[in-house]
Amino acid sequence: MDFPSIKRGRLKTLQVNLGYKCNQSCLHCHVNASPFRTEMMNPKNISLIPKVINSYAIETLDITGGAPEMHPLFKELVNEACKLGVKIIDRCNLTILDEPGYQDLPEYLAKAKVSIIASLPCYEEENVNKQRGKDVFRKSINVLRILNKLGYGKNDETLSLDLVYNPIGAFLPPPQESLEKEYKYILKERYGIEFNNLLVLTNMPINRFSNYLQKEGKLNSYQSMLESNHNSKNLESVMCKSTLSVDWQGNLFDCDFNQQLGVKSNLFPRTLRDLSQGNILMQGKEITVDSHCFGCTAGNGSSCGGSLT
Numbered sequence: 001m002d003f004p005s006i007k008r009g010r011l012k013t014l015q016v017n018l019g020y021k022c023n024q025s026c027l028h029c030h031v032n033a034s035p036f037r038t039e040m041m042n043p044k045n046i047s048l049i050p051k052v053i054n055s056y057a058i059e060t061l062d063i064t065g066g067a068p069e070m071h072p073l074f075k076e077l078v079n080e081a082c083k084l085g086v087k088i089i090d091r092c093n094l095t096i097l098d099e100p101g102y103q104d105l106p107e108y109l110a111k112a113k114v115s116i117i118a119s120l121p122c123y124e125e126e127n128v129n130k131q132r133g134k135d136v137f138r139k140s141i142n143v144l145r146i147l148n149k150l151g152y153g154k155n156d157e158t159l160s161l162d163l164v165y166n167p168i169g170a171f172l173p174p175p176q177e178s179l180e181k182e183y184k185y186i187l188k189e190r191y192g193i194e195f196n197n198l199l200v201l202t203n204m205p206i207n208r209f210s211n212y213l214q215k216e217g218k219l220n221s222y223q224s225m226l227e228s229n230h231n232s233k234n235l236e237s238v239m240c241k242s243t244l245s246v247d248w249q250g251n252l253f254d255c256d257f258n259q260q261l262g263v264k265s266n267l268f269p270r271t272l273r274d275l276s277q278g279n280i281l282m283q284g285k286e287i288t289v290d291s292h293c294f295g296c297t298a299g300n301g302s303s304c305g306g307s308l309t
Helices: 044-053 074-084 104-109 125-132 136-147 178-193 207-216 217-226 234-235 256-261 273-274 289-298
Strands: 011-019 062-065 087-092 117-120 160-166 195-201 243-246
Touching: 011 044, 011 256, 044 273, 062 074, 062 125, 062 256, 125 136, 125 243, 136 160, 136 178, 160 178, 178 195, 195 256, 207 217, 217 289, 234 289, 243 256, 256 289
Parallel strands: 011 062, 011 243, 062 087, 087 117, 117 160, 160 195
Antiparallel strands: none
16 A cells, blocks of 8 residues: 655644664664664754754754753753744653753753653553663653652643653554543552643554564554554644654654655755755645555554644
8 A cells, every 4th residue: 555645734843853862772762762872963953953943933843862861962952942932842751851960951941941742651660661671660750750840741831741652562552532531540640640641652663663563473464554544634634744854964854754764855955954044945845655654644643742633
C-alpha cells in the first residue's frame, strides 16, 4: 500500500534535535539515543535558530534529543527564544532533571515558562522499567512531584506539563481520552501527581523499535496492522503539514521520523543556514512520505501532540 500524497501548510513549529546524547537507552527510542552518543548541534547552528524563528513568525520551538537538556547551550537557546515570545517545548525524559549537574533545571524551566512534554509510557512501575530501564519509574515520579511543587500541571496555563504514552509492544495505543482519565486518577491517587494532558503516540517501526520487532518476528505484521488501520481523516492534521524538523547537523526534514531514517525532504531549503537566508515559501510543497508514515495515520492517529482524532 502506497502512502497518500500530502502537502505542506503554513509553518508553525520548528522542531530541533540538539543531539542524541541521553542518560537513558529506551527500548522504543526511534533516535537510538543513549549515554554513549556524542552527536550534538554546533554553536553556529544554535545561533541560527532564533533568526529562523523571527524570519518565519514561527509560533513554537519544540526542543528534543536525546535528552536536549544535556546540550551545553540548552539554556542559551531557551533564553534567546524567550526574548522572541514564542512557545517553547522541552521534550524531557524526566530523570535527567534529577541527575547531578541538572538539578537546577526544574526551577529554570519554570521561570522561563517552558512547556514540558515528558515520557511516562505507563503508570505501572514494572512496565516503565521494562521499556526504559531499571529504577526509571521511581525517579520519574520524584521529578514529577518536584515539577508539581513548582506549579507545573496545575492551574497555571503557562506551566504546562503533558505526559506521553507509548505502547509496550506491537499494537496500537488505546483511545487518548479514556486513557488520560485513567492516568490522572491513578497518578493522583497513588502518588499525588497532577498533569495537564496525556499524549498518546504510536510506536514507529524504525530504528531501535524496528530492530526489536524484527527479532520478535513481528515487523511485517506490525506494518500490515498500521496499513490496515489507516484513517484518511488523519491526513488533514498530521504534524508534518505545519512542522519542520531539524537534525543536530542543521539539516531539514519533513518530520522527526524522516530525519532518523535519513529520508531527505523535497524542499528547498535543505539546511538551517539556507532557511536563515530569507523568507522562503514552503506552503503547498509536496511532503516526502514512505511506509512508516502509516504510523501517524493508523487508528486515532499519532503526532508529537498526541492523537489526531
